[in-house]
Structures are given as structure tokens and as C-alpha cells.
Amino acid sequence: MFKGLRPIQYGGREVWPLIEGGKGVAVSNHMSSGAWAAAGGIGTVSAVNADSYDPEGKIIPQIYRTLTRRERHEELVQYAIDGAVEQVRRAFDISDGRGAININVLWEMGGAQRVLHGVLERTRGLVTGVTCGAGMPYRLSEIAASYNVNYLPIISSARAFRALWKRAYSKAAEWLAAVVYEDPWRAGGHNGLSNAEDPLQPQDPYPRVKALRETMREGGISDDVPIVMAGGVWYLREWNDWIDNPELGSIAFQFGTRPLLTRESPIPDAWKQHLTELDEGDILLHRFSPTGFYSSAVRNDFLRNLEHRSERQIAFSLEAAGDHQYKLDVGVKGKSYWVTRNDLLRAREWDMLGFTSALKTPDNTLVFVTPEEMKTIRKDQADCMGCLSQCSFSSWADMEGNSTGRLADPRSFCIQKTLQDIAHGGPIDQNLMFAGHAAYRFKQDPFYSNGFVPSVKQLVDRILTGD
Ligand SMILES: Cc1cc2nc3c(=O)[nH]c(=O)nc-3n(C[C@H](O)[C@H](O)[C@H](O)COP(=O)(O)O)c2cc1C
Numbered sequence: 001m002f003k004g005l006r007p008i009q010y011g012g013r014e015v016w017p018l019i020e021g022g023k024g025v026a027v028s029n030h031m032s033s034g035a036w037a038a039a040g041g042i043g044t045v046s047a048v049n050a051d052s053y054d055p056e057g058k059i060i061p062q063i064y065r066t067l068t069r070r071e072r073h074e075e076l077v078q079y080a081i082d083g084a085v086e087q088v089r090r091a092f093d094i095s096d097g098r099g100a101i102n103i104n105v106l107w108e109m110g111g112a113q114r115v116l117h118g119v120l121e122r123t124r125g126l127v128t129g130v131t132c133g134a135g136m137p138y139r140l141s142e143i144a145a146s147y148n149v150n151y152l153p154i155i156s157s158a159r160a161f162r163a164l165w166k167r168a169y170s171k172a173a174e175w176l177a178a179v180v181y182e183d184p185w186r187a188g189g190h191n192g193l194s195n196a197e198d199p200l201q202p203q204d205p206y207p208r209v210k211a212l213r214e215t216m217r218e219g220g221i222s223d224d225v226p227i228v229m230a231g232g233v234w235y236l237r238e239w240n241d242w243i244d245n246p247e248l249g250s251i252a253f254q255f256g257t258r259p260l261l262t263r264e265s266p267i268p269d270a271w272k273q274h275l276t277e278l279d280e281g282d283i284l285l286h287r288f289s290p291t292g293f294y295s296s297a298v299r300n301d302f303l304r305n306l307e308h309r310s311e312r313q314i315a316f317s318l319e320a321a322g323d324h325q326y327k328l329d330v331g332v333k334g335k336s337y338w339v340t341r342n343d344l345l346r347a348r349e350w351d352m353l354g355f356t357s358a359l360k361t362p363d364n365t366l367v368f369v370t371p372e373e374m375k376t377i378r379k380d381q382a383d384c385m386g387c388l389s390q391c392s393f394s395s396w397a398d399m400e401g402n403s404t405g406r407l408a409d410p411r412s413f414c415i416q417k418t419l420q421d422i423a424h425g426g427p428i429d430q431n432l433m434f435a436g437h438a439a440y441r442f443k444q445d446p447f448y449s450n451g452f453v454p455s456v457k458q459l460v461d462r463i464l465t466g467d
């Protein structure tokens, strides 16, 4: 057993302080989370548009039958509740009473509160806690406490926790089971970088977690309430100084990327295979997500395409003014757009290369795409089923009027479509492949040599050795 690592009390049981991070869409499901719990840790079922099954056990494709976004949003919420309930029940069976099962939601997903209520209502006694990040989940504590379930907020700074604690969590303090510190420069999936933080200057997690502990102490929270370190955790021996350290209090560890490569991980084999081929620097922290958050994913053709699209971008005015003295004569029909001379020349070049359609962005710029890309963008925007509370790509908003009031942004993409596709066997180079920045370590770690893919139990046992 690795030095100093001891089981913690969670949900009235002893469990290893090792958590499988929740991963949507359909990436941490009953198989992975049930197995993680069975190995003695805390498994997390993703309640973000989870899969349901038909009577033969086949995944039910989430097909939308209604005509408006509002109606499709309702269908989506129903799919999400049914899927998560099914996943929790199966995970609980697999866990066989060992470890614990949590669920994960994103606060900024469409209908998040309704999904939480719907799932917790139908899984009483099965779920030990809810992890939730992506936004400021003020009402998380109240909802979890109303079902006698723990909550574990995911934050990326002490400041965010202080605001949540003061405004809401202090009123349901007994159900706060842990605080997850997710390193915004290193973790896979969406990242909580604030505007004040430089995406190119990763900060050491230690002082940030120490500050979080100090903030928790100011709120009167016991040092026995663990801080869960998430993001870039690989070998526990590299976190030696964190364990049994009075400055930090109780510490647990969350793994998101490592459990992707296990036998129980439901992602397609091509995705697993690709993980073993990555090099350092192949993961990109970027800002294309329609949520507006930063996120980390493999820099594949899908992401490169978005990078290039944003590079084929020029500012315009609707009348000749300042530097914008040249009328654009490619990409647009009818309307007059005035641009700089240099941008006119660039636009003509893109046009010659086949990027013959210019699309307006909410920032008074135009991006140049091929006619096929334009068709896909328009179709994806029209097919929107309202999976987010606010979406920059389609302008959908989960409120009166169902619009953000801003122009739909062609520099982004439909995250629901792409995450569903990659999880269910779509091409791995043409979809968003979330991964943490330590994913390159699969290639170097001798545990995975000769193509070895461990079971979840083998992975947890390996982690417990310090490796
Ligand atoms: C494929 C993938 C999907 C993820 N999806 C979610 C999610 O839906 N909700 C969430 O809170 N975190 C999500 N995460 C973050 C993980 O739960 C975890 O905190 C993170 O991956 C830890 O960092 P690591 O990738 O370095 O292990 C995701 C991570 C990955 C790799």
C-alpha cells in the first residue's frame, strides 16, 4: 500500500480516497463507475445525457422527433433522466455494496436542476453524492440535501468556493462531503480558468489547494472534509508531500484520464488505441466550446479545423470607415462589407482555396468556410436540442425566448452532436476527444506496455502501489 494513504469515511462506509471523475457524454457509465466502486473507490456515473437501453440491452439512439428547439429540449431532459437512472441502477448492482457511487452533472447543462431532481428522486439509496462543476452551482447543496445525498462541488479556485460557501453551502454544511479542486490547466474536459488566469501559464496546484484549505477553515469546515485533487494525477508517489500533510488536511485524488484506458471503459477501441499514441503537447487547452468555458482535448483534425477556421477571420464595417476602405468581393453576396486592404487580399486567397462562404460572428468579424462546412454549421444549428443553459454556437438559451440575444457563432460547434458521436463509435479524428494534459503518459508508463489494457480493479490496485 502506498505510504500514508488510508481509507476515508464516506456515506457511512470506508472507501479508498480515489475517485473516478465523471465523464460525459456516456464515458463514465455503469461499467466503469460500478467497477471503480467494486474496487473500493468512488465511481462516478455521468448524468450528462447518459445512455438508456432497449429490452435487448442495445443502446437507444437519442433521436429527436419534435419540431422546435424548446420541444427537443424537453425530449433531451427526459432522455437524460431516464439514462442516468438506468446507469445508476446498473452501476450499483456491479458495485455489489462496495465503495460508493456518485453522479456528475454540469451546472450549465440545459435543464441541470430538473435532471438532478429527476435522477435523485428515482435512485434513492443508490447514490452517495453529486459532483458538479462548470459554472457556479449555488443550488447544488439545497437540492442534494433535500434527498439526503452528499454534494461535492468542483471548483478551480479558493475564491469560487468562498462565494459558494457564503451564499449557499454553509446552510447545508453537513452534506458537504468533499471539495474537488480541478486544476484548470491540466484536467481533461471543461476547465474553470478565470479571465484573470493565463491559459499559457499553468500554476502550481499546491499553493492553490493550500489557499482552498485556508478558505474552508475560515468557514469552519473540518480538515477531515477532503479536498479532492483532480487534473494531471498519474502516480500517487508524485503526490507524496500532499498525503498526511497538516497544511492541506485530508486529501483524496480524482482520475479522469487514466480510467479511459481500462477494459470496463465504454469508449470505442479506436479512442483507447489513440490514447497510447499521444505525445506531450498533443492536448490543447482551447476556447471553442459553445459553453464559453476553456476545455482540454486531443488536438486532432476536428480541433485543428476549428483553429484554422478562426484564423480565416477578418473584421469588417458596414460602411467605409477608418482602415476599412475596401469593399469585400468574395464570400458574401448582396450586402456591403468594408475591410482593410490586407484582409481583402487574404479573403481572396481563401476564396481561391475553396473557402468561398463568409459567415458572420457575434464580434463583427467574418470567417471563411467551404460551402459544405457552411451547410453542416447551419444544419447543426437548426437541429439544436438545447443541451446547454446558454450556447454560443446556436444562440439557444434555457430561458424566456430561448435565445442568448447574440448572433450564433460559427467559430464554435455543437458539443452534444460531437460528444454523442465519438462515444458511440464516430470517427475519432472528426470529433471532440476530451483528455487531460497527462494523457501522453500512457505511452511512457510501463504498466501499459505490449498493449496491456487493465481492468478497473487492476488499475486501482496499481494506483494504490504508488504507480
Ligand atoms: C473524456 C472526459 C470527459 C469529461 N467529462 C466531464 C464531465 O462531464 N463533467 C465533469 O465534471 N468533468 C468531466 N471531466 C473531468 C474529469 O471528471 C476529471 O476531473 C479530470 O479528467 C481529471 O483530470 P485528468 O484528466 O488529468 O485525470 C471529463 C474528463 C475527460 C477526460
Ligand code: SF4
Pocket: 290, 380, 381, 383, 384, 385, 386, 387, 388, 390, 391, 392, 393, 394, 396, 413, 414, 415, 416, 417
Ligand atoms: S447547438 Fe448548442 S445547445 Fe444546441 S444541442 Fe448543440 S451544443 Fe447543445
